[in-house]
Amino acid sequence: MSTMDHAHGHADDHAHDYHHPHGWRRWLYATNHKDIGTLYLWFSFAMLLTGGVLALGIRAELFMPGLQLFQPEFFNQLTTMHGLIMVFGAIMPAFVGFANWMIPLQIGAADMAFARMNNFSFWLLPPAAILLVTSFLVPGGATAAGWTLYAPLSTQMGIGMDMGIFAMHIMGASSIMGSINIVTTVLNMRAPGMTLMKMPMFAWTWLITAYLLIAVMPVLAGAITMTLTDRHFGTSFFNAAGGGDPVMYQHIFWFFGHPEVYIMILPAFGIVSQIIPAFARKPLFGYESMVYATSSIAILSFIVWAHHMFATGMPVTSQLFFMYATMLIAVPTGVKVFNWIATMWQGSMTFETPMLWAVGFIFVFTMGGFTGLILAITPVDIQLQDTYYVVAHFHYVLVAGSLFALFAGFYYWGPKWTGFMYNETRGKIHFWASLATFNVTFFPMHFLGLAGMPRRYADYAAQFTDFNMIASIGAFGFGLSQVYFLFFVVLPSIRGGEKAADKPWDGAEGLEWTVPSPAPFHTFETPPTFK
């Protein structure tokens, strides 16, 4: 909590110009965690809008039965690329952006441990994104095998598939390097006095997420490399005619894929765990328990992967094991929800926009959790596998979960980044519009799935029309809400507005609130003492 930083920071700017480049060099050669965080956030938002446009294409085609807009092979490209872009281009980089901005500030470090590797981690992403998106333009178009890229369908795809594989290799490398950076930073660069069990929850959840990433990204790399060699170099990993096994692809992919979805939600838990106590003006309930629950979720996430494969024909014992293990994850997740509510209980709450998003998260993410529990029951999953029920489930946890938490974090920490308060009324409009349109879009999908409508279908039986129409209308509304967010909340809050105090939220705690808003280019050049 050194007051030296304040004056020091300003003087620094002028005295050490070589530490603070300007123009395009500032961004291309960025080694400052704040700048790199900003780069990640803008990149991920651009990918969110791109993936969103693809989703609107899907929902436009599905507005009514019949094929009105697209050929089915292109429709399959849309569904595949929507998934790949959102997972690898939007959600994951957004959380890394938050990690870059906030972890050094929260632990009192001057920057990340490996500043140049940090630059490389980011700058790998735009070329990867270009490779992925331009795959639409090559003969045969983008890969159309679903974001899960199952073999042997993946063998039938054109060169767009190979572009997608290389893009994912590059993004995977970026994630692994970023995670190494985060682990090293958190373990080595905390301010004196900040033991692990006094560290902010956001830093904890990212520490655990980083370990998950290091463990499973190489597994994905393995799966897609085997797909590449099956496609071009005569191997038969997943080709039965050559002695291979298509189901092995699924095992390898989902061994990555299941921890991946926890990678996408744990940092969200961290953000929510910062916001609720701040706006309840009460410490987080059960801090230790939250740390253990997060760790349990992470460990359990490694032993449940085959719940994505209940219909592949695995033996009874395996089905039972994976059913039990998957249901078990509900327990620590429930513990977290209860701890958040216990934090709110007997607090003195106000509901500024960050708190609206955080409470909204708890409500809607938990609904997604319930449908996940229902899907965990193998016999029920057999009916619901590959139907719209699954689509509803994962959009509830990824959109109403991860994305809502990202928005919450933007509103919460945004003033620290920009130095300006966002417009509170507009923030609330963004929240309520998103919450409403999100539910209009995805709630009917539960019914569609129960009634048997399969997913990844370009056309459907006429009986499914009404719920599809409602979902499509909601989707366009949700998309519009995010455009509103960009033009009416984000851009204005960067350009001006009410000046933000060092600590705009009176209930907030943490080292990040001891530096001015906007945070100076260099902070904590001398480590603060933390009690």
Next chain:
Amino acid sequence: MKHAKHLLSSLLMATGLLMSGSSLAVNDMTGGPAVHQLNFQSPVTAIAADIYELHVWMMVICGVIFVAVFGVMFYSILKHRKSVGHKAANFHESTTVEIAWTVVPFIIVILMALPATKTVVAMKDTSNADITIKATGMQWKWGYDYLKGEGEGVAFLSALATPREQVRGEAAKGENYLLEVDHPLVVPVNKKIRIVTTANDVIHAWGVPAFGVKQDAIPGFVRDTWFKAEKIGTYRGNCYELCGKEHAFMPIVVKVVSEQDYATWVVQQKTAMASSSDDPNKTWAVADLAARGEKVYAANCVACHQATGKGVPGAFPALDGSQVVNGMQDGQIAIMLNGKNAMPAWKATLSDTEIAAVITYTRNSWNNKASDNIVQPAEVLAARK
């Protein structure tokens, strides 16, 4: 532009209809989804009924938890807010409470898992089936082979029967749009039917919601599942694993009939198979063979190569003016038998006569006037070796 105009008018009409309260005059489908269906389709097997009950049990438990947890949360939101003057307490941990809300959910989870275990085991028991049928997933239709039990030897392909004009919006959609086939699976009521699944190309999945059945169909591997339908009727299902461009267009229709009707059907099938099995040594005239080929083309080729033979530039080659079609026979026979890239191999799906017929059709259609304008079934048979 035409599509956009079409969409705009559909949009306006649909919104108008939605507002007017009538859904597009669509009725519930027999054996398929109902309009505005909110739950599983009516179960027709004991397993499906079990699954239905399991789901009800889950919904009840989740519903109770939902009401309790969010009751507490919304109460707190209303009462524990600064604007009504509530002051914040300072407590922030309690080991007792943490243990309680770990143990209780753990017990609840066990209560959910117990009945589910029974059903999992029952679903896996495919032993002692009365009839065994192999369902082969192909891009993009199903093949059924009755392997064991009454009806053994019957085999046929089952493809989507909905005309493409309905899909393109050029004709009104029929009653069983996208859930009708040319040759449904027929089984007797109250008999245990074992379905063995496999595939010819990529992973498909055979699923019928009313039976509570879904099983992946994996190329090169054999899986199985079973059902015992307890009600006579027609039941509809889908392919439930992404399998390429026509994934939405390879449905499943199962007719559950009385034992007598089943016996009659078996006799009919066997007679039809015997009479229509084409003699590969027959010598055909061009006109006849091309006419036969036109039917084969409409059922199998039109989705990619289009009725105009012009294909889809960049994706599916044009046959009209194609070098392969107008050139040496061997080349076209080879591609038909073995496939190439996205084009499936037809050697397992089409007979020699059908392959010869469709080759002959393409060589004499559109602007093609191949000098070698007929391929006899015997030549296709020879090429298989």
